[in-house]
Every structure is written in C-alpha cells, then in structure tokens.
Amino acid sequence: MSIIEVSRLRKFYSVFKKEPGLRGSLKSIFKRHYEEVRAVDDISFNIGEGELVGFIGPNGAGKTTTLKCLSGLLYPDSGFVSVLGFQPWKRQPEFQKQFALVMGQKNQLWWDLPPMETFLLNKEIYEVPQEQFKKTLDELVELLKVEDILKIQVRKLSLGQRMKCELIAALIHSPKVLFLDEPTIGLDVVMQKKIRDFIKEYNQRYKATIILTSHYMGDVKELCQRVMIIDKGQLVFDGALEKIIKKYANYKVISVILGEKVGLEKLKELCKVKEFAYPKVNFIVGREETSKMTAKILEELPIVDINIEEPPIEEIIRDLFTKKNYE
Amino acid sequence: MKKYLQLAKITFQEYFVYRLNFYLWRFRNFISFLTLLFFWLAIYGNRGEFLGYQKTQMLTYVIGIAFLRTIVLGSRSADLAGQVRSGELTKFFLQPIKIISFWFTRDLVDKSLNLFFTLIEILAILCLLKLSFYLPYHLTTYLFFTVLSFLAVFLYFFLSFALSVVAFWTEDVWATRWLFGVIFLEFLAGAYFPLDVLPSWLTKIIYLTPFPYLVFFPLKVWLEQLTTFEIAKAILICLTWLIFFWWLSTFLWKKGSKNYQAYGS
Numbered sequence: 001m002s003i004i005e006v007s008r009l010r011k012f013y014s015v016f017k018k019e020p021g022l023r024g025s026l027k028s029i030f031k032r033h034y035e036e037v038r039a040v041d042d043i044s045f046n047i048g049e050g051e052l053v054g055f056i057g058p059n060g061a062g063k064t065t066t067l068k069c070l071s072g073l074l075y076p077d078s079g080f081v082s083v084l085g086f087q088p089w090k091r092q093p094e095f096q097k098q099f100a101l102v103m104g105q106k107n108q109l110w111w112d113l114p115p116m117e118t119f120l121l122n123k124e125i126y127e128v129p130q131e132q133f134k135k136t137l138d139e140l141v142e143l144l145k146v147e148d149i150l151k152i153q154v155r156k157l158s159l160g161q162r163m164k165c166e167l168i169a170a171l172i173h174s175p176k177v178l179f180l181d182e183p184t185i186g187l188d189v190v191m192q193k194k195i196r197d198f199i200k201e202y203n204q205r206y207k208a209t210i211i212l213t214s215h216y217m218g219d220v221k222e223l224c225q226r227v228m229i230i231d232k233g234q235l236v237f238d239g240a241l242e243k244i245i246k247k248y249a250n251y252k253v254i255s256v257i258l259g260e261k262v263g264l265e266k267l268k269e270l271c272k273v274k275e276f277a278y279p280k281v282n283f284i285v286g287r288e289e290t291s292k293m294t295a296k297i298l299e300e301l302p303i304v305d306i307n308i309e310e311p312p313i314e315e316i317i318r319d320l321f322t323k324k325n326y327e
Numbered sequence: 328m329k330k331y332l333q334l335a336k337i338t339f340q341e342y343f344v345y346r347l348n349f350y351l352w353r354f355r356n357f358i359s360f361l362t363l364l365f366f367w368l369a370i371y372g373n374r375g376e377f378l379g380y381q382k383t384q385m386l387t388y389v390i391g392i393a394f395l396r397t398i399v400l401g402s403r404s405a406d407l408a409g410q411v412r413s414g415e416l417t418k419f420f421l422q423p424i425k426i427i428s429f430w431f432t433r434d435l436v437d438k439s440l441n442l443f444f445t446l447i448e449i450l451a452i453l454c455l456l457k458l459s460f461y462l463p464y465h466l467t468t469y470l471f472f473t474v475l476s477f478l479a480v481f482l483y484f485f486l487s488f489a490l491s492v493v494a495f496w497t498e499d500v501w502a503t504r505w506l507f508g509v510i511f512l513e514f515l516a517g518a519y520f521p522l523d524v525l526p527s528w529l530t531k532i533i534y535l536t537p538f539p540y541l542v543f544f545p546l547k548v549w550l551e552q553l554t555t556f557e558i559a560k561a562i563l564i565c566l567t568w569l570i571f572f573w574w575l576s577t578f579l580w581k582k583g584s585k586n587y588q589a590y591g592s
Contacts, residue, residue: 096421106417110337112345113340113344117340153344
C-alpha cells in the first residue's frame, strides 16, 4: 500500500534577478527582471509503508522543494500529491499529527529555552497523552543519549546535541511519516554515525516511512535500499542502490599490489590505469572483459595481491551529476 | 486550548531569560510617559483649564494613555513579518496550531506582563506627585470603558496582524510599519493629546477611521464626556472596523500562506 503518492508534480518559482551593486539596487526599484525557476518539473513516485528512501541530487536539484510540497509548506502548481491519504497543502490537523519534517539547517527548538520546553509545548500542540509522552520521550532520550542536556538553553548546545534534540522534538508525537532534510549536515563523523543508527532504529522499531535527503553518500548507502535521484527538477533514477552501479558504471576497478617496480608505460600498455602509487595500481576495465583482463594482469605483472571491485558509489554519482548523462 | 496555555507559559519564560531587555523596555515606556505628563503639567502651569479640558481631566487622559498603550498598542504580532522573511514561520505551518491564536496568546502574555508594571508605575507617579485623578461617578461608565477597551484590544490586534501578513508579498514591511506606527496610528489614536482639541472638520474625518477607537474614545468615556448616544455610535463604528480587520486579516492570511515560499531552507 502506498503511503506517499506523487504524480506529475510541478512547482515553479519566479525569482527576480538583481544586478550587483548599488546601481543594480536602484535599477531594481523601477524595473525588475523575473526569471522562472523550474524547481520541480513533472515528477512521479510512490512510497510504501515502512520504506526508507534516499533522495539525492546536486544542490538546487529540487529535493527540498519536493519535501516542502509533501509536507504542505508549498502549494503545488500542478500534479497530485497524497500523503497518508491527505492532500498536504490543506494542512489538516489530522494529517499534521501524523508526520514530521526535520531540516538540518533550520531549527524548531525554542532558541532561548532548554529543549525540554519545546518538547512540552509539542506535547500539547500534538495533543499527546501524558503516558505516551513520557514513554516516547524516555525511549528517544535513551536512544540518543541526551539525558544530561535537556535542561540547558538550546543556544548553548553544540550542533550535534541540537540535532539530536531536534529529532526528539519532531518525533514526540510518533509520526508515521518522516521527512529528513540533510539531518547530518555539519556534523562530525561520530555524530553522523549516531544519527544514522538512530534513523535506522527508528525506521525498524516503529515501521515509519522515511524520506531522507543528504549530501553524504554514507547516509544513503548505509540506510536506504531504495534511492531516488533528482536533477534539474526531474526524477532521473528510482530504484535499488545497487542498480545505480549496474546501470551507470559499466566498468570495474581491478586494484593490484605490485611485488616489484614496474614502469607506468608498461602498465598503460596493459590496461587503462586509473591511479598509480607504487606499490598500488588501480586499473579500469569494462564489465564484460573483467575476467579476461584479470587473467592477463595476473600473467604479466609481479603481483602480491589483487582485488576486483565495483567503482565507489560516490564516484558514480559525482560522474552522473557532472556529466548529466542519465540515459 | 491546553496548547495555548503551554505556549503562554513558554512566552513568560522567554521574558525572564532576557530580564535586562525587558527592564530597558519598561524604562523607555516609563520615560515617554513621564515626558508626556510633564509636558502637560508645564502647559497647564497655574491654569485650571486649557483647550476645554480641566487640569485633572487632562492628567487623567495622559495616565489613561499609559494604561491603554500597554493593553491596546502593545503587540508582538509584528514579529510575524520577521518570521515570514526569515522562513521561521515554516515550523508553524507544519504543526496543528492556529497562527492567529498563536500570536494572540503571545500578545496576551506581553500585555499582562506589561500591565503589571504599568500599574505600579502609574500608582507610584500618582502618589509621588500627588496628582488628582478623575474617577467616573456612574457605574455604567466602567462597563462602557471596559467594553470599548476590549474592542480596542481586538481591533488593534487584527489591524496589526493584517499589516504583518503583508510581508508575504513585500517580504519586508518595516517601511510601511514605521510610517503607519509613528505618524498615523499614535497621532490619530490620540496617544499624545485628546483629538477634540483639533478643528472640528478634521475630527469628523478622524472619527471615521479606526484609530481614535484605540485610545481616544475609551478615555472620553472614562472622563464621562460622551452622551449614551455618542457611546453607542462609537461602539458601533469600532465594531464595524473590528469586523472589517478581522475579515481582512484572515483573508490576507489565507491568500498569503499560499504564497509562502518557506525560504532559507
């Protein structure tokens, strides 16, 4: 059953362009030059219950705009959006009580007060019964290990601590659908891992449907089985993560540790060299000729160790975004 | 209902975080109150009557200004415009909460906190300067004063809210708000002097605007200078404006929130 349905969604903005400097500002008082930005241009997808979907794309691709349409912040220009059977832009309380949006770059915590105050306010706003509030809060606090910071003014917390509290504030009403927009942005690797583990745990424990956007492939790689790639407002890929590799990387990487020095020239004659730093060489070979080339390399080079690997997902995605060749 | 109670509690707590800020705000208000008071004391000097007002009546009017400024003209809803601009409003669009009630709750807290201090200030000044203060004879006066003050509170709230909502389109309302706030509103509301000292052709026009119903008319009622007919007329005009601004602010809000782009995220 689909929890989220999006069909032919469109959202365009008109943005006015100002020439730099004071002169430009003065000009803009009289005449403004507007330009249309196609933030989301005709995208469709369905997401089932309990899925954890990664939503990736370069900056300005339309990820956040899509999430905003899904959470009812933006009114779609055309197309159909349904989340839990509701049209998000109607902003019905019954809908709002069942989802949450967490934005890594925005905070909903009350800046001047300790996080506990926001939790208490959200308890009332979402009409969470006392029993349930206490149970959920205890669980979340334990999962995220934040019991000692609940009484400290939010502005004095570190970014990581704040992000954890943001998550609690967003989850206190146990939403069935969760949109996470860059939840790990600006966090160190340890904190990233903790937030990731938490998202995974939350997804499994509560069968919550989650859409996650991130610039860190690590987040997506570790959490999401299904990935959607959006660029220039269009959905260019929707499927399993491994499929990206199969579809877009028609090569493999053979990494070799040499036993003795070999000239770069000789290596290049043998096969396409990607990286060479003695004793390590990385060759690139076409998918089909992998076994043939492996045999050849083994035969002709003094080898200590050899590995055949898929190209790293980061690289494939980077390639994809740069070349914009999604076919 | 409980959510707004909790919100009120949080708003109170915020004030206590920035105590100095609040004290300075009170100090500023107190000084402007004193300035106005001494200005009128100086004008009266030894005169018992000026511009058709007895000295006691005028001083009562000035003290009344300090009181009504606090409960009517004090409002937080101007922050809404800032929230539209910065995108902070986003969080409220996601939650099952009514934004108008949200701001009204915050206003109430602001007003009650300020009222507490204003009353102390007024009492202190009355005792220190041994000023005479006009107390109405008729019980109905207190009733009418209360009714008109209540209407004024709501009128100003919706007026101010409608103005803030304009930020959805302009994304910056400070220019309009400044013009509005300083020149029109306080002057036309009678927050410096009683409006009926102006030429009568001018007052007739002003009485048709919503502004004199914020400060001037409630105080005229307190001074018992209006006939029952005039009071009824004032209530009626005030009510009409109130309904208009209530409609305007909800209308603009509905339109504007569709226009909202949730910037900065």
